Amino acid sequence: MTVTIDRTVCVNPTVRSAPSSPVALGPIAAVTGADEYAPLADGATVRYANFDYAASAPALEAVRDAVTEALAEYASVHRGAGHLSQRSTARYEQARDVVAEFVGARPDDHVIFTGNTTDSINLLAACVPGEVVVLDCEHHANLLPWRRIGARVVSAPLSVAGTLEAIEKELSRRPAALLTVTGASNVTGEVLPIRTLAALAHRYGARIAVDGAQLVPHRRISLRDSGVDYLAFSGHKLYAPFGSGVLVGRADWFDEAEPFRCGGGASYQVIGTPATKSVEVAWHTGPARHEAGSPNVLGAVAIAAACRELTRIGEDAIARHERFLTDLLVGALGELDGVRTLKIWADSTERVGIVAFTVDGRTPREVAEYLSNDHGIGVRDGKFCAHPVVDRLGCPGGAVRASLGLGTGEHDVHRLVRALEDLTARTN
Structure with missing residues (x-):
């Protein structure tokens, strides 16, 4: 039997992606595919959370x-x-x-x-x-x-x-x-x-x-x-x-x-x-x-x-939306045991909505497949056609990349973080 999970909820009933406040930051543009559902390993379906904008963004x-x-x-x-x-x-x-x-x-x-x-x-x-x-x-x-x-x-x-x-x-x-x-x-x-x-x-x-x-x-x-x-x-x-x-x-x-x-x-x-x-x-x-x-x-x-x-939409609105979500994601990942975010320059202060990370004890492909199969979340794994710098960052096997855009909402970030919480708990 196919079960459809509510759009704002992860497949794991104990891991919910409800926003952190009554008024969560939502998408700021209408993108195609926003209502797409993904099949999960247990037979359920869930609204697809796209964190692969840096590879190919959906059409507005x-x-x-x-x-x-x-x-x-x-x-x-x-x-x-x-x-x-x-x-x-x-x-x-x-x-x-x-x-x-x-x-x-x-x-x-x-x-x-x-x-x-x-x-x-x-x-x-x-x-x-x-x-x-x-x-x-x-x-x-x-x-x-x-x-x-x-x-x-x-x-x-x-x-x-x-x-x-x-x-x-x-x-x-x-x-x-x-x-x-x-x-x-x-x-x-x-x-x-x-x-x-x-x-x-x-x-x-x-x-x-x-x-x-x-x-x-x-x-x-x-x-x-x-x-x-x-x-x-x-x-x-x-x-x-x-x-x-x-x-x-x-x-x-x-x-x-x-x-x-x-x-x-x-x-x-x-x-x-x-x-x-x-x-x-x-x-x-x-x-x-x-x-x-x-x-x-x-x-x-x-x-x-x-x-x-x-x-x-406006440059300022795009920047505010993205900075809030990126800071939220980077801050949350920094609190997860065994998760390391990547940075090229120690003194860099500006970034767009792209975050690469590794999970101790898991290959990047294992993490990406888990997020897709168990939570309906799409990320990128590998070396992202930038092999020299990924190797230099200490990731010869690659990393996981989460990238966001105009169609990303705060609830999507919470889904990703809570899915990784679940994964690191299993790993530890």
Whole structure:
């Protein structure tokens, strides 16, 4: 017999996730899947508690509605004279304008739609005219693409202050074209001082790129105000999981580099030369140069809708919601015997809603499976595509990551903590 458990209650009847006060902090945005139920090992079902936002965030309902509306007028872009082609082209280019405004792009910056953050950083790597300085604590998406063009990897010391000193030492030792850093760690959620790093890079004649995959969904960043030269992020982290990403930044490197992908739309003229059995190509400048092929119109529409909705909710409201829940989670985990939360920099003070931890006597996969099978809670386990830093944090077998977002409520945090209380009691 299938038993349905009340939405606010864990499967274990002695472990309830009632809020700590009569008025608990709830979600601040409507996300798809909020009413999904998960089957449990004992045959019951429970409302699914999603703590895997850092991997792929659920779509905002506003994003879903925008994509549904655009589907009715979906057609080819940039090439058709028909009404629907014109409408789709307009939506696509309007999405570019919305993104530019959302990230505070400068008037001459290019906004290029890509597949995701990894795609964006590989594109940028194909355009950088020189060496790159990168930290070893990066997600692989902002570590591996630079190897082929001469990356100089800096080992991040155990403090933010020490990390800034190490970066400055490397930049002063030999000129570099680019410093590239994470906006927020995908392992611990810790945020580096981006403005300070931008000023530091510029002092030594380098530009700065920010992997914003984990930062942009949680904190607004303005390229114009921060001094950041390039910013990459993904739709699927930004509550717009429709297969699109963004790379925004200064035009000259993009316009001078060979197209990242060659094909239709990247060129404005191709002439066959029979005498030499070859073709001559005149490439576009601007975003089109690196957006060959039929673009992901619906992905761009989704990202733009997410940007509009996050703007409507407001940066301050998002930050307050997230800080409360993150502090609640970190504080509660710190009181559990055998649970260790991870931190890269001892002196870091700012973080987004990502918390990584280990449980003594349990592998990360055991913890993740227990939370899913016994409590209907989804977390991530492993090394999170950031192997060097996870190893350095003393977790060769990986860790567990709980990440939250706009659809997370205080009752979800209590469910997670009480489930871990149950687990550690069994372990001890």
